[in-house]
Amino acid sequence: MPDPPRLETPFSADKPMSPKEMEVWQQQRITDTWRVFRIMSEFVEGFERLGNVGPSVSVFGSARTPEGTPYYELGVAVGRALATRGYAVITGGGPGIMQAANEGAHEAGGVSVGLNIALPHEQHLNPYVDPAHDVTFEFFFVRKTMFVKYAQGYLVLPGGFGTMDELFESLTLIQTRKTARFPVVLMGTAYWQGLVDWIRGTLLEGGYISPEDPDLFTLTDDPEEAVDVIDRFCQEAGIAPNF
Numbered sequence: 334m335p336d337p338p339r340l341e342t343p344f345s346a347d348k349p350m351s352p353k354e355m356e357v358w359q360q361q362r363i364t365d366t367w368r369v370f371r372i373m374s375e376f377v378e379g380f381e382r383l384g385n386v387g388p389s390v391s392v393f394g395s396a397r398t399p400e401g402t403p404y405y406e407l408g409v410a411v412g413r414a415l416a417t418r419g420y421a422v423i424t425g426g427g428p429g430i431m432q433a434a435n436e437g438a439h440e441a442g443g444v445s446v447g448l449n450i451a452l453p454h455e456q457h458l459n460p461y462v463d464p465a466h467d468v469t470f471e472f473f474f475v476r477k478t479m480f481v482k483y484a485q486g487y488l489v490l491p492g493g494f495g496t497m498d499e500l501f502e503s504l505t506l507i508q509t510r511k512t513a514r515f516p517v518v519l520m521g522t523a524y525w526q527g528l529v530d531w532i533r534g535t536l537l538e539g540g541y542i543s544p545e546d547p548d549l550f551t552l553t554d555d556p557e558e559a560v561d562v563i564d565r566f567c568q569e570a571g572i573a574p575n576f
Contacts, residue, residue: 375470379448379479382468386446388572389421390563391480393499394430394490404491404521407556408433409440411488411520414556416443418564423448423480426467430490432459439463448476481506483574486516486563491524504549508542512575516566517550518559525552 339349350358383389392412398405412422412434422438424431426447438445439461447462449469458467470476481487481503489500500519506512519525529552536542551562 372472372475375472375475376478379468379470379475380482382466383423383446383479383483384574386421386423386444386466386483388419388485388567389423389444389446389483390415390486390488390560391423391484391499392431392434392488392490393425393492393496394434395492395496396425396427396429396431397493398429398433398491400433404430404524405433407520407554408490409437410556411490411559412437412439412443412445413441414560415488415563416441416445418560419443420485420560420563421446421466423484424462425449425476425495426458426462428457428459430492432461434488435459435461448479450476477502481512481575484515485567485572486518488518488520488559491521504546507549508546513570513573514549515575516562518562519550519552520554520556520559522552522554 337351337353339351340355342348342350342355392408392415394404394408398408408430414437415422416438421444422434423446424434426435426449431447435445435447444466445461445463446466447458447468449458449467450471450473451469468479470479477499480499487499487503489496500517503517507514507517519529532542533547537544537547551559553559
């Protein structure tokens with residue numbers, strides 16, 4: 334069959350499109366216009382519910398980390414340490430290290446929050462999230478806003494693309510001053526050291542970041558030291574939302 338004709342479009346770009354492509358494009362524009370109301374409702378619910386939680390720390394790490402492994406147990410210790418110091422623990426609500434941090438907070442009698450999202454694989458709400466603090470999102474970008482909005486710090490344990498995304502987004506927001514500076518603590522020196530060396534070597538030596546940028550994060554294996562970093566920040570800067 335011959336290819337469908339490519340036609341001039343009413344759009345600013347010059348790229349020709351087939352009639353079917355233009356039809357799909359226009360239908361999506363209509364859908365997107367109405368989708369803004371769903372997006373707005375997620376922001377409103379997130380601000381209302383997370384604002385009522387109070388001072389929190391967001392914990393990130395792989396959904397694929399099995400229970401009983403060293404990094405899982407580190408996540409439990411992190412959640413426990415945060416709850417003991419009075420912070421609510423915010424995770425993505427899923428399994429792996431997210432579950433571990435919620436478990437530690439739950440066992441310590443603290444506030445355990447899960448910002449859940451439906452994914453094709455991996456994601457289900459773990460049993461250690463407080464039922465009153467289970468917030469489910471459809472849109473990743475709304476969920477990501479809620480992680481940073483009320484967090485007094487980020488604790489980042491070993492993880493994959495999603496964890497790296499949260500890590501570098503937080504550093505970018507701080508670097509560009511789109512949010513207040515807050516502590517970012519990498520936990521698991523054996524896991525993170527190669528990345529840290531690359532940042533301080535390739536990025537810094539190549540002039541891709543500023544000399545002070547590697548100071549935007551701290552590296553440790555000790556949950557108590559990690560929470561100390563956040564406590565010191567709160568004492569010096571005060572407790573407040575980040576933007």
